[in-house]
Amino acid sequence: MVTYSIAVIVVLVVILIISMFKVLREYERAVVFLLGRFYEVKGPGLVIIVPFIQQMVRVDLRTIVLDVPTQDLITRDNVSVHVNAVVYFKVVDPKMAINNVENYLEATSQLSQTTLRSVLGQHELDELLSAREELNRGLQGILDQHTDNWGIKIANVEIKHVDLDDSMVRALARQAEAERSRRAKVIHATGELEASVKLQQAANELNKSPNAIQLRYFQTLTEVANERTSTIIFPLPINLIDKLTADDVSEMAKIKLQGLDSNKEK
Incomplete structure (x- = not known):
């Protein structure tokens, strides 16, 4: 009986000793608490944790890719759009990431959603479609400022899709068609204006030389005579x-x- 008890104790001691040793990978850190209070950040490599006295929380330092769900918002020019984005961030301070926020992953996700709606809602539709780089930098700066106290670094923010309702797509198509028609009319009018200016310049040059007018007159008659016509009108x-x-x-x-x-x- 005594031998059995000793064997059990030995096994428990061995298990406790083995449980004291933790191996952390290069991208992992251990936030260690001693009797409930923060003690230190350990890792990577072999880490010794005293059972029942110390507790350890693993933190991944690699860049995390967060897919922000599609958000419905109204732009400044009252257009309803559906926008989603992706956020790249990483933990730079494991102590703050564990102690200052309950769940830094969920907190970053919720903050990204609310920031996406509030920031993009202040811009017009044309800006969402043409100025994405500037908007991405603005979102990154705002998120990075808010997550700094959590030990989080926002590496990048990318707006993935800006989707419109079918009715708005048709309206934009009509607007684009009208714009193309307007440009075509402007180009045609500009060409007519340039042609009239050139014609006036040519008339002024011919007026300076009566002989040139006569030569042009005879040239025109020659061209008309060469055509197969039954009637020739002499001006x-x-x-x-x-x-x-x-x-x-x-x-x-x-x-x-x-x-x-x-x-x-x-």
């Missing part, structure tokens, strides 16, 4: 019309009437 310069007097017009009318009379006699 009459305005200055020739101005030189016609009333007598000239009357004489031309008489000639026309004589021609008509001769046709009737035939």
Whole structure:
């Protein structure tokens, strides 16, 4: 009976001795408490913990990837959007991460959700779609400031998706189509303006040289003559019309009437 009791005691002592030794990996730290009070941070490697007197809490120092659930929010220009993000953070002070917050993982997740809604709700939809880098830096700075007392370092924040309702997508498509039409009209009007300016400049240059006008006139006649047309209209310069007097017009009318009379006699 005595031998059995001794054997049991020996086994318990061996178990206690074995339980005293803890091995921590390179990315782990042990927050040690002595009789309920913080004692020290140990690790990595072999750590000795006195049973019943000391307690140990493991802390992972690796970067944690936190997927922030989709948040429904209203932008500053009253557009309903659905936004989700991802937060990269790590524990830099194990003592603060254990002593200053009950669950630093849950606390960081909840803080990320509320910050995402409050910050992005202050911006317009165009900013959410075009200025993500700036918004990411703003979110990172705010989260890092709030988690500093928890021993948490926010490494990065990335907005993943900004989703719109179907009605808003159709409205944006109509807006984009109207914008493209407006730009096309502006470009066409600009081209017409430039063409009119160039035409005016060409007219001014031709007015400086009457011979150039005549050469251009003959060139045009040559081009028209080369075309397969049954009717050719010769433009009459305005200055020739101005030189016609009333007598000239009357004489031309008489000639026309004589021609008509001769046709009737035939």
